[in-house]
Amino acid sequence: MRIIIALIITNFLLMGCSNDDDVTEELVSDNPVAEEPDVSVTEEDIVQEPSTKLAAILSNISSPKKVAIKENFLYFSQEIDFPRRTIISKVDITESNPKIIDVFEPNGSVNAMVFNGNELYMSMPGGFFGSDSKISKIDVTKSNPTLIDVVTGLNTPLSMAFHGDNLYLSAYTVNKILKIDISATTPIATDFMKVLDPRYLVFHGDNLYIGKPTAKNFQN
Numbered sequence: 307m308r309i310i311i312a313l314i315i316t317n318f319l320l321m322g323c324s325n326d327d328d329v330t331e332e333l334v335s336d337n338p339v340a341e342e343p344d345v346s347v348t349e350e351d352i353v354q355e356p357s358t359k360l361a362a363i364l365s366n367i368s369s370p371k372k373v374a375i376k377e378n379f380l381y382f383s384q385e386i387d388f389p390r391r392t393i394i395s396k397v398d399i400t401e402s403n404p405k406i407i408d409v410f411e412p413n414g415s416v417n418a419m420v421f422n423g424n425e426l427y428m429s430m431p432g433g434f435f436g437s438d439s440k441i442s443k444i445d446v447t448k449s450n451p452t453l454i455d456v457v458t459g460l461n462t463p464l465s466m467a468f469h470g471d472n473l474y475l476s477a478y479t480v481n482k483i484l485k486i487d488i489s490a491t492t493p494i495a496t497d498f499m500k501v502l503d504p505r506y507l508v509f510h511g512d513n514l515y516i517g518k519p520t521a522k523n524f525q526n
Contacts, residue, residue, distance in 0.1 A: 344515065369384060373400075378515070381395070391406055409444075414430050418463070456473075456486065464505055472485050473488055473512065478504050483498045483514075505519065
């Protein structure tokens, strides 16, 4: 199987640096460990629909962070300050006045959420600078879900995306994309490819899009 890798690079405005958006696509084999492809895209490649409007679904909620959709329900994490905790909640987005339903309270923060069937996978940071993070999951069809650890001892996976039975992770602190075969009896994380500072992942068919920040043209 082959997967096309596309890098979406955002150049931060730091002390007067330029703001050019770059994108590229390269065909790479699905074998560890592929190298990061070169990037070449201009701002003209990015088109914004003039009719696009932002519509509020919910308001007055506490620090919503991560989101995932399953059927008609939008799941999202809320970070509560006092006392400090995280709550996974959901709303029916087909309702005109959706009611927030609390689903689960994990013991820790959540960096990312993604569904595979009825199971909600969560990236949960831990350890010094995320050096002992983990991927855990819950079955959202259960009235009282139990948190199950899938893989532990990871380095700060920030984003996740499924492609078949493979779960891809952006481990930005170690400049890698990791892959987990969740169908394995004992899943483990293996190196998929090296990418400098990968942050966000999303699949479209066999195309894996990777969002990453870069900073250039520093000025004093």
